Amino acid sequence: MKNRLLLVFIVLIAVLAVSVYFIPPVKTSGYKVLVTCNSAATMRIIVNENNWEKWWPGKKSGQSMYTYHGFTYRIDKILLNGFDATIFNGKDSAKANLQIEPVSMDSSNFTWTYASILPANPAKKILYYINGFPFAGNIKNLTGEMKKHFDQQENVYGMRISRDKVKDSTLVSLKNTLDHYPTTEDVYGMIAATKEYIQKNGGKQTDFPMLNVHQTGITSYETMIGIPTAVPVPADERFITKRMVLGFILTSEIKGGVATVKEAEQQMNNYVLDHNKLSPAIPFQQLVTDRMQEKDTTKWITRLYFPVFY
Template identity: 25%
Template structure:
């Protein structure tokens, strides 16, 4: 709610205007305020003039959903009433085209298996170490296991304090033959590390798409592909490399179907 779109156009059939979402009831209703710049001065606040509103009304029907797109205006009097009567002829065709486009988009939505959502992510302080490996799952597991072991040893030897959160891996490079990453273990902000290869770092922060992956690490590539597809479908721009957070400790849970991994991609 509160999302707003403003447009300016020299085309007299388009003009200047705005739409702002003012109410949302999930899977039921969306209401919008609208404004039009009649004098081409980019001012949408003409005093004493009622601005129109629009809404999408969703009704569950047998085998689908009925969508009604409304255009409402109040405070109309005199000759303006005759103008309103002709609105259906003017608005009808573009409304029908818009509803048809909405129907096509919804019905062609990919079937996303992962639980994907937009998150505002806070930075995490962690002790990290760089590692590069091939795409072979066994080699990745071996390399990451060895790297986390060295990080834990450095944390212990330095007297650093473990922080809240789970082990993570931030991708730094990706090619057809190799993957570069920074493996990390959270520590407190005031921690220091006495090591040439393990350093204190900050994880990415800000807006990110998060996918929750259930199961073996061997299937993580499919979740990465799905989150990229999700970003494309919903118009998100991926702005950097992904990172993974390993919620489940494999040494504490042998059943891979119970493993949980969070996959993040920074976006605009």
């Protein structure tokens, strides 16, 4: 009996000695996951805290405070490539840092580093050191939820962007400069004039009208419409015949009014910049819905096109 008590005493002393002399009071750990998302696109979303509720899998509990499965994340500082946070779980806390690291044009590593103060209780300290603090499991699950969100292109750019081949090679275009953003009446007046010109010159329309609006000054909007034709149509001083380069083109389909389309155009431009794309020609909208006939803008269908070299 005495031997057993002595053995237990020796084990406890050993545990205490290991805890005090060999295990540091702070444990630093890390976790990494590969995400199918461009790093610049990811950071554009993360640096703006107004976007956080769109992708954070838990809830916002206060100013720069977010909860996830019982843990609270206080965002201490948003960085150019991630953020610093303090994670709370009851009386325990950990300092954490998330880094968004580019791997390729379409993938990034989400890399966490976190440091937690180990318990003063020797046995608990050893247990936490070996098995890990509860922060480890929470961070892993949170990062898995983040990966699901950022893996989806629609969540990053608000739409699905595909790369296709240019199909229509010949079109007739008309350009006007307006002192205001073109109204629906302005656009369809130009479309009607172009259609009439094509018909008078024996041409045949092969697809929906195309539109490009470029703001050249505070109150100056260069507005161009184009209508694809089966064969080239003779040009004059107003109507120009153009041939598109039969290369690659980025495409997306949008449903909504002018403001929705403008936002989608900005996101398409972000995609081009994020992926270092070069363009041989101007981007344009394709007006699938006749906006003069359909007054409900939520039903307007617009296809976006952005020519690229690769």
